[in-house]
Amino acid sequence: MEGNWRGRDxxxxxxxxREELEELFKHAESMKKSLEEGRVEKKLKGxxxxxxxxxxxxxxxxxxxxxxxxxxxxxxxxxxxFSTSVEKGETIADTIRMxxxxxxAIVIRSKYEGSALLAAEIAxxxxxxxxxxKQHHPTQAMIDLYTVRELxxxxxxxxxxxxxxxxxxxxxxxxxxxxxRYQPESxxxxxxxxxxxxxxxxxxxxxxxxxxxxxxLEDAVEAADVLYVTRIQKERFPDPAEYEKVKGSYRVTRSLxxxxxKRELKVLHPLPRVDEITHDVDDTEWxxxxxxxxxxxxxxxxxxxxxxx
Ligand code: CP
Numbered sequence: 001m002e003g004n005w006r007g008r009d010x011x012x013x014x015x016x017x018r019e020e021l022e023e024l025f026k027h028a029e030s031m032k033k034s035l036e037e038g039r040v041e042k043k044l045k046g047x048x049x050x051x052x053x054x055x056x057x058x059x060x061x062x063x064x065x066x067x068x069x070x071x072x073x074x075x076x077x078x079x080x081x082f083s084t085s086v087e088k089g090e091t092i093a094d095t096i097r098m099x100x101x102x103x104x105a106i107v108i109r110s111k112y113e114g115s116a117l118l119a120a121e122i123a124x125x126x127x128x129x130x131x132x133x134k135q136h137h138p139t140q141a142m143i144d145l146y147t148v149r150e151l152x153x154x155x156x157x158x159x160x161x162x163x164x165x166x167x168x169x170x171x172x173x174x175x176x177x178x179x180x181r182y183q184p185e186s187x188x189x190x191x192x193x194x195x196x197x198x199x200x201x202x203x204x205x206x207x208x209x210x211x212x213x214x215x216x217l218e219d220a221v222e223a224a225d226v227l228y229v230t231r232i233q234k235e236r237f238p239d240p241a242e243y244e245k246v247k248g249s250y251r252v253t254r255s256l257x258x259x260x261x262k263r264e265l266k267v268l269h270p271l272p273r274v275d276e277i278t279h280d281v282d283d284t285e286w287x288x289x290x291x292x293x294x295x296x297x298x299x300x301x302x303x304x305x306x307x308x309x
Pocket of ligand 1: 056057058059060061131140171270271272
């Protein structure tokens with residue numbers, strides 16, 4: 001049975017059941033096929049999507065824009081608060097009120113936790129969270145699960161190693177939360193002690209009955225079916241000195257993978273990367289992060305068409 005998508009806000013990955021995610025993935029599969037065959041239906045012709053990006057973005061903003069345009073919609077928006085009247089002292093709330101009257105849906109990214117939820121409370125039109133501070137990045141988690149499902153044939157029963165900034169990284173947090181909708185074999189965390197997942201995230205894993213542990217990078221790579229690597233989030237550290245202590249504390253290299261990884265391992269990364277995966281991994285069979293980034297378009301097309309269709 002089809003879920004209730006029309007007019008829906010997307011704030012956290014936890015807003016979605018497994019059945020709803022599976023429904024989204026089936027739509028994304030069909031969007032991907034229609035993109036490959038060059039026969040995309042202009043389902044959203046005449047619609048306008050507002051892209052309100054108060055924080056930098058390459059993939060999220062441009063893949064939403066591509067998704068909207070592929071479906072025949074137009075986009076308005078900005079890629080920095082500096083080019084808006086927020087610079088003159090206007091509140092984000094007033095900005096959202098304006099966009100609500102101009103557009104049919106709003107995608108928002110901001111450094112403030114809870115900003116997407118606030119926008120959803122203000123706007124009558126659907127609001128999609130494109131990342132709010134260290135809290136949530138739900139559409140990234142949808143893309144991540146979709147990519148695992150596509151490349152591994154399933155999401156259940158796999159060993160996931162999740163590496164990097166698991167405390168301040170919203171993509172990693174949303175990915176961990178997304179796994180609570182499935183039944184992984186186990187989850188292995190690799191991070192400096194200061195960057196372990198937040199207690200509320202671990203509590204949700206425990207409630208879902210998912211086994212997790214901590215390991216060294218080498219051991220995690222050896223055990224994993226999916227290696228999810230993330231950047232240390234310099235911009236979210238409350239204290240720059242703390243960032244200096246942990247930056248560059250792990251690195252996935254081709255030689256490490258050749259020594260330890262299963263042949264079928266898939267390496268994901270929400271991107272951007274800095275130095276946590278070396279470029280010599282890019283042309284190996286393990287690399288899946290560029291496929292993952294490209295999947296942003298069909299997954300976001302599926303989401304927009306379900307919400308606005
Ligand atoms: N993965 C991701 O959110 O990338 P951007 O910051 O480039 O949007």
